[in-house]
Amino acid sequence: MTYTQAPLPYDPGALEPNGMSAATLDFHYGKHHKAYVDNYNKMTADSELADKPIEEVIQIAFKDPSKTGIFNNGAQAWNHTFYWNCLSPNGGGKPSGDLAAKIDSDFGSYDKFVEEFKNAAATQFGSGWAWLVLDNGTLKVTKTPNAENPIVHGQVPLLTLDVWEHAYYLDFQNKRPAFIDNYLEKLVNWDFASSNLAAA
Incomplete structure (x- = not known):
């Protein structure tokens, strides 16, 4: 299934007061992450992996050296989506x-x-x-x-x-x-x- 790049969970400039610039997010989310998502979708289109969730594809491709490109792009697409949610404009400090x-x-x-x-x-x-x-x-x-x-x-x-x-x-x-x-x-x-x- 096509993997969609989720919107950032905050405005690109929202992390700037906390040390992460809008310019970093513009490059990191807008270019690096987008490229991983686009490449993953191209590589899996019309293949036996096309209808599988990305988490399943990542596990399959990790074990198959012939699918290294799919793994690299799929895992990086997933990793970044996860990472954006690990950041918050109200973040930092200790958990509770x-x-x-x-x-x-x-x-x-x-x-x-x-x-x-x-x-x-x-x-x-x-x-x-x-x-x-x-x-x-x-x-x-x-x-x-x-x-x-x-x-x-x-x-x-x-x-x-x-x-x-x-x-x-x-x-x-x-x-x-x-x-x-x-x-x-x-x-x-x-x-x-x-x-x-x-x-x-």
């Missing part, structure tokens, strides 16, 4: 409710989670993603290279940060750690992560 309690239980404290998440995001060599996932009932921090995501490993993604250079270079240049700090302090959408946990 059940998610906060589970973070304390599974990581030992929120500060320990932050330490693990920052390390995963900062040490992902080259392009990739840092994730908060639910893995067999336990919260874990993971990192994946390029287009790879937790879906292909049987994990439930709750939250992600895109650490490809195009995600931060206009606003932070080569300072990836500053971009990670800004995400956690001003942008992270804990309500979205909490809803993913509740639905798992």
Whole structure:
């Protein structure tokens, strides 16, 4: 089935006061993400994958080297749609409710989670993603290279940060750690992560 690029859940300039410029979103959402969606739809049109949900296609293509192009574009289309929802004009700070309690239980404290998440995001060599996932009932921090995501490993993604250079270079240049700090302090959408946990 055709995968539609969902509208951003906020105005492109809404994150600017929190460190992510409208120019970044113009390039990242308007060009990079759009290209992944367009390429995925072209590659799967008139194929045996055309009628399958994108999550199913991602899992099939990940295991088949002949479908690497479909995987890369499909997973990146999905990853970005997920990522936009991980950002909020009212984001940042600590989570609350059940998610906060589970973070304390599974990581030992929120500060320990932050330490693990920052390390995963900062040490992902080259392009990739840092994730908060639910893995067999336990919260874990993971990192994946390029287009790879937790879906292909049987994990439930709750939250992600895109650490490809195009995600931060206009606003932070080569300072990836500053971009990670800004995400956690001003942008992270804990309500979205909490809803993913509740639905798992």
